[in-house]
Amino acid sequence: MKIAYILRGQTRNRIVAARLFNKYTRQRLLEHDHTVHIYTWNHTNDSSRGQPNTARELDASALKVQLNSLYSPETLTVGDDSHYKDLIIPFAASVDWSPVVVYSVLNQIIADMRAQDQLRAYCNLHDYTPDLIVDTRPELFHWVHKSFYADSKSTLDDNPNSVLVHKLSSTESNGMVQRYVSDYTFVYNMDTLIDMTTENSTTRITNALYSESNSLRMSGDGSWISHTLYPSIVHAKQNYILMSIASMVPTVVIDERL
Secondary structure (H helix, E strand, C coil), X not given: CEEEEEEECXXXXXXXXXXXXXXXXXXXXCCCEEEEEEEEECEXXXXXCCCHHHCEXXXXXXXXHHHHHHHCCCEEEEECCHHHHHHHHHHHHHHCCCHHHHHHHHHHHHXXXXXXXXHHHHHHHHCCCCCEEEEECCCEECCCCCCHHHHHHHHHHHCCCEEEECCEEEEEECCEEEEEECCCEEEECHHHHHHHCCCXXXXXXXXXXXXXXXXXXXXXXXXXXXXXXHHXXXXXXXXXXXXXXXXXXXXXXXXXXX
């Protein structure tokens, strides 16, 4: 099978994370054709929560060289923080929230949406159609059960425009059902990627942030977190399906000594 891995967001402990990915995913599952597509920022963080007060600036050119060496990715972008001025500050002003809070919540979401655009462009350019897309964070380590790819493909083939998640719940807020997912790992197929990327990432995020439904969801009742905004911004038109794994506990690599 052809498996496209999206690694999005800050690269944390990248040397260890890359060693784990290469050894226990690529080299262990040689029967599958893996491609890697990275969209990251020119800063890193010691916290798995990505708080901006602990972010450290990185040299973008040096980071790009290192990531190319570690992963040999098919696509790689090291973005800057221009979205802070272009997207974060205008939205924060419109809702009278701190730009730092908005930034910390949306940073992962914006990286993911841009990574989806990047993968879609690669697929169009190279006539590449992955059987599955595993959309995850670069510091995570998963032990992939050997039947997981085939099981996931079968489930998604039978349930069009769906995304597999490993944590899923829903609550009612302001008279609307609000979905909650973990932002660690999502699995979907090419048809779903095409549906998600009909509009580019900037248009998607802008339309979602200023929509009436999201304004109600983000009304200061604790809903302003990535776990509740992913469903209404990144996967607004998609169905969620809980992964078939009975228990999925991602290992967040936050300490190179582990």
